[in-house]
Amino acid sequence: MKYILNRLIQVFIMTFLALTVVFFIVQSMPGDPAFGLAVSIAQTRNMSLEKALEIAHNIIGYNPKEPIILKYIKFLKNIFVGNFGYSTYFKTSVNEIIGKALPWTLFVISLATAFGFFAGTTLGALSAQKRGTFIDTFIATLFSIIQAIPAFVLAVFILFIGAVRLRLLPLGGAYPVEMTPGFYPGFILALIHHALGPLIATSIPQMASWGLAMRGNCSNIIEEDFVRFAKIRGLSDSVISQKYIRKNAILPLVASLAIGIGYMLGGHTLVEVIFNYPGIGYYFGQAISARDFGLLTGLFSLIVIGVVFATFITELLYAIIDPRVKAQ
Amino acid sequence: MEVILSVNNLKAVYLVREGTIKACDGVCFDVEENTVSAIVGESASGKSTIIEAMTLTLPPNSKILEGEVIYKGKNLLNLSEHELRKIRWSEIALVPQSAQQSLNPTIKIIDHFFDTIYAHNNWKNNEIIKKAEELISLVRLDPKNILYSFPHQLSGGMKQRVLIALSLIFNPKILILDEPTSALDVLTQAHIIQLLKNLKKEFNLTLIFVTHDIAVAAELSDKIFVVYAGNIVESGPTREVLKDPKHPYTQGLVNSIMSLTSDLEKIKGIPGDPPSLLDPPSGCRFYPRCPHVMEECKREKPKNYFINENRRVACHLYK
């Protein structure tokens, strides 16, 4: 209990530091965060840019003359009460965008992680247990190659083959615009169809990295004395494989699942941009190209908080599931 | 007494990049029923290799070149994996050297009993639990507590006892223990020795154990086998051998034992170092260190010579 409390305090400090870094990075970017909004106001209402800028500043609650330290405190205060700011480009609160986008991102990365983890650990263990055979060489080489390919290259490749050449995948969106969302088979199928591109592009690299990690862990554990002693006691190969080798190899990986999901919040950006998939990453891309500082700061903060908390959950999870760590 | 296990000319090597490590080089010995045999020698002399070769539990990079291990009229080395699995653990149990790392860290002690019993029989769960409780009590541990612990929650001595309890599940005829007392403190060592003495009586066990501590061998064993560089150089009743050693190596050992320590790891009585098993000396492997070395020792490997009907020495002096 005391341990958890200690860790929680650390998590708090880490979040605070990370948010500080986010804030000052975005602050140091050149330009007026309300500029985009002001331009469109000036155009629609036919007023001078200066006047529009003033209105725009009011809308997003930004005062250029306000000292940076006050801005900083305001930012922290807002984040603390769950207000991620205002998007000048989409002219809505960042919270609303997060509410729209986060479910899609979570949908894809959790499915992709589940598949990547399951396939990766199964193949990785198989590879380790067939050390030196063709199967092992094949799996290990394939996974190493996949790991060496940047995620967006793979995504572009899948988009090109799947959507452009074979016309099997849609070119964007989370579902066809003409469909009304609901809980019926046709819609669910359409959801999966639209998520397929990002799903494949995200789960394949995941499979490779979980696979290589599992292969490494298993190869070490196969050499352990307790595996040898299990053989001496006459345990069957399948029991040894499941309960003695895989179980010990997979526990540390299960714990890092949470951290994986945390990091993917950010890492998923390019894949969503490429597939035009309306998740967090897509809006992140929009924020960058539109110089929408409000949205950028808000999404950045969300990702940072996600990663820090995922790390924390990972540690807790690890302590809960692995009896060896529990003791410490 | 009847011979229960007979090892003849057993040769095993490890294959490594530099060549072959000849760690068990033509070992012969008989084990009589209901006795305690001690295999003693310095570390890396090949003690573990001998017992692992005998039970066909050597690591994968090893190879048994020749020999036979006769148990109940059958050569274990010729049995199929299936036949061997029936005998191993239910009739011949082996507790390996690394007691501290031999339990699966992510399952409880009771699960080790389940896994072991399921592998051989189909007992009911409550029978298994009863058996486990009985055995854990027998090795003087508290079953309620220990069975539901994870390995890391136990001390070194407790783990060794758990391994011994596991080895007794099927009332084996022969129990082989590799260094059951090393890595334990002196008091725990004494407890384990006492425990083994009791178990031997209670279960009518034939015990074979490996040690590098002559005092442990003296305390526990009826018969002693002295190993040097992959060979058994001398064997006989423990008391006789220690009182009147015949082989120059055993003589060196026994003479260098002072009352303070009997641990071969700490004794530096014999000048020189044990040879490399990768490229051992020709003839008698002890000749570079032997005070009685003769010309023929360098050429010819000494045979086993009988001093009397119980004692055997592999040395040209006793031709």
Ligand SMILES: Nc1ncnc2c1ncn2[C@@H]1O[C@H](COP(=O)(O)OP(=O)(O)O)[C@@H](O)[C@H]1O
């Ligand atoms: N798996 C292995 N691969 C290569 N060499 C080994 C292996 N196991 C043991 N050896 C070598 O074989 C020799 C005898 O080892 P071992 O039988 O373990 O000795 P002891 O049990 O007397 O300490 C040593 O030189 C050791 O380095």
Ligand code: SF4
């Ligand atoms: S055979 Fe020769 S070298 Fe070997 S122990 Fe006997 S006397 Fe010494």
Ligand SMILES: [Mg+2]
């Ligand atoms: Mg050993």
